Amino acid sequence: MTTFTPLSAAIGGALIGLAAVLLMLLTGRLAGISGILGGLLSSSRDRAWRVAFILGLILAPVAGTLAGYPMSAPAMPASWVIVIAAALLVGFGTRLASGCTSGHGVCGIARLSTRSIVATVVFMSSAIVVVALTRHMLGG
């Protein structure tokens, strides 16, 4: 059970948007996380800024911890099979679709890209169906 947190959601969302605009303004690159990680894993030559971005992403909660707001370990499924299967689907699917929540859901929709709007509707819908099945149909 989590409560609706509109204020922190709006502040956090604005920061995500700001990061995307800054990355484009400074480096000319789109802040899509699956693209940034995928490019790092493929034979892409411009690896350094990708590593720096991901390092910044991981160090944000470390800074939060130092400031007195520690991050707790996330609630994850007990089944290792589900953890691994879901992760494979996320990795393969985002690369096949050329984007994830950030690349399509934020950056793409902000550019009014039809591809990204369609992608976002599809991944949101399939996730909603999976949650409905696992939480309400299968009693998970």
Add this chain to the structure above:
Amino acid sequence: MLLLAGFVCGFIFGLGLLISGMTQPTKVLNFLDLFGAWDPSLAVVMVAALAVSGVGFAVVKQRAPLLAPRNQWPSRTDIDRPLLIGSALFGIGWGLVGLCPGPALENLATLSPRVIVFVSAMAAGMVLHDFWQIQRYAHAELATAGAADG
């Protein structure tokens, strides 16, 4: 400078995910759970992010980036099968655990074994995709594969 810019942007992005609560899979799953105790926070995160990036992108659209020769905006506009199938597969994985690539990477900071395994398997899925694409286009021109959306 490019490295510093990447780091700062990643850090701000991470702060955004952290403050909004989107690093917590439970909060994401509760947004996706329309038939349960629905938590609309993720929708607010998206609207706020879109408001800032929509205006910001419009402003920076025509200008050259400060630290690179040119902007690399995605160029594709077609709705093809990989886009639809890939998004559907991604959604299934997202709905099973509540982690998409950004929050998954950021959660590495907790050193949770399940997160480390998740990120490793996610990376393996990406590499698997690239390997499969290379096999598919082994005798075709790789250049025609097109630019990524991000």
